[in-house]
Amino acid sequence: MNFHAEVERVFSIDRPTMWTLWTDEEHAARWLRPSITEFEPTIASIDPRPSGAYRFEMIGKDGSVRAVSGQFVEVDEPRRLVFTWSWEDSEEESLVEVMLSEVRDGTKVRISHTRLDSQESAEQHEDGWVGCLASITHLA
Numbered sequence: 001m002n003f004h005a006e007v008e009r010v011f012s013i014d015r016p017t018m019w020t021l022w023t024d025e026e027h028a029a030r031w032l033r034p035s036i037t038e039f040e041p042t043i044a045s046i047d048p049r050p051s052g053a054y055r056f057e058m059i060g061k062d063g064s065v066r067a068v069s070g071q072f073v074e075v076d077e078p079r080r081l082v083f084t085w086s087w088e089d090s091e092e093e094s095l096v097e098v099m100l101s102e103v104r105d106g107t108k109v110r111i112s113h114t115r116l117d118s119q120e121s122a123e124q125h126e127d128g129w130v131g132c133l134a135s136i137t138h139l140a
Helices: 015-023 025-031 119-136
Strands: 003-011 043-046 053-059 065-076 080-087 094-103 106-116
Touching (some): 003 119, 015 025, 015 094, 015 106, 025 119, 106 119
Antiparallel strands (some): 043 053, 065 080, 080 094, 094 106
16 A cells, blocks of 8 residues: 655745755754654764665663664755655655755745555654654754
């Protein structure tokens, strides 16, 4: 099946800075987690080029670890990132597209997460992305 999740949000952050938040390990470590109150900073490894790999370890306050990894399919700086997405404890491999668009006073971020195996998985990933994007607002 091909279930999907869509999330969109506008930030008062310029597009080059937003691109860096997605492609720089130190910056991604600060926000790429479903909740800044329930998770420690992420351990991030990112090689943002076509066929480059990434890996994120999201560590819960209780010590639990959720790791996801994949490869970049498309890197169009500063507009678009496309990458595979596989939780290390799952057979599911999905695809994430991140579009960054300039808007008045900031950047619109649109995440389209496709090739998910079930509606439940789509809802969980959508909730996770909503939490991740909410974490960006706490960076300042």
